Amino acid sequence: MTPIPLAEELLLLAYDDQTGKATGSRIGLDLAMAAAVLVDLALTSRVAYVDGYLKVVDPTPTGDPIADAVLAKAAADDPHTPAQWVQRLRHRLRTRVLEDLVTRGVVHDVDETQMGYIHVHRYPTTDPAYEAEIRKRLAEALITEEPPDDRTAALATLLSAARMEPALRLPPDEAERAHRRLEQIASGAGFAGTADLEDSIVRPSVALVVVALGRAISAALGTPRTQA
Template sequence: MTSIPLAEELLLLAYDDQTGKATGSRIGLDLGMAAAVLIDLALAGRIAYIDGYLQVKNATPTGDAIADAVLTKVAGDPPHTPAQWLQRLRHRLRIRVLEDLCARGVVKDVDETQLDYIHVHRYPTADPAFEAEIRERLATALTTDTAPDERTAALATLLSAARMEPALKLPDDQIEQAHRRLEAIAAGAGFAGGASMEDSIVRPSVALVVATLGKAISAALGTPKPS
């Protein structure tokens, strides 16, 4: 199956298949999706973290409409830090991603009217194959010591930074263990600053982008409340 953008992967994990409603922290999801678009651009060799800012290395379009719009914006705007880009990109990004998924038949838009005039949209799954592949990759990463590929490691980092562990749909007594494993994956990939890049499975330029974005998400969400 052709891989889909990381922002779409996060969204599919966060939305309930049957109810079509987002679960967990909405701001965490929005920040994570904004980071995911930037990470995809880093994976494609288009942007890098240089002197404290995200900067364009290669302005060639990737072929993905949302990523290319962000690439054009990064190239045309004054330099911004990762934290600044997360705040600039997160607004309405989820709607754009949902529209793309609807257009491709991955989810469907269920428009309901409440109180005679309030429109409420739900997005239940129409094609479960994409999410099934994502969850299979994550299950392998969480239950084995095998180093995942850099895309899966980046996804694990985003899930941890955005506090989206509930999207894994694990029993309550396994959530904390999953969180520790996600953090270990991030560190092992150099995404959390805890590994030598000589041993990392990812490119140093990508690791810097992911690490700085992960820290920016965590800072934006503040200190987690004790469970």
């Protein structure tokens, strides 16, 4: 199956297949999706983290409309920090990604009217194959000690940074172990800032982008609430 953008993968994980509604933190999802677009550009060697900024190093289009729009905007604009980019990109990004998924028949748009005039959209899954493949990759990464590929490592790290572990839909007794494994993946990839980037399982240039974006997401979400 042809890989889909990381932002689409995050959205499919976060939306309930049957109800078509987002689960968990909406702002966490939006921030993670914004970061995911930039990670995809890093994976294709289009952007790099240089002196505290994300900069375009190759303006050649990738073929993905959303990523290419961001790439063109970044190439024409002054460099911005990762924190600035995730805030700039998160607005309406989810709507654009949903529209693309509807166009390709992965989800369908259910337009409902409430109170006679309020339109509410739901996006139940039409083609479950994409999400099944994503969950299979993540499951293999979580239950084995084998290092995952670049994209899966980045996806796992963004899930953790955005506190989207509930999207994995694991039983409570497995959730904590999964959280620890996500952190191990991030560390082994150099995404947690604790590993020597020369020993990273992914390219150091990609690791630098992901760790910077992960920190930006965490800062935007603030300190997690603790149970009293």
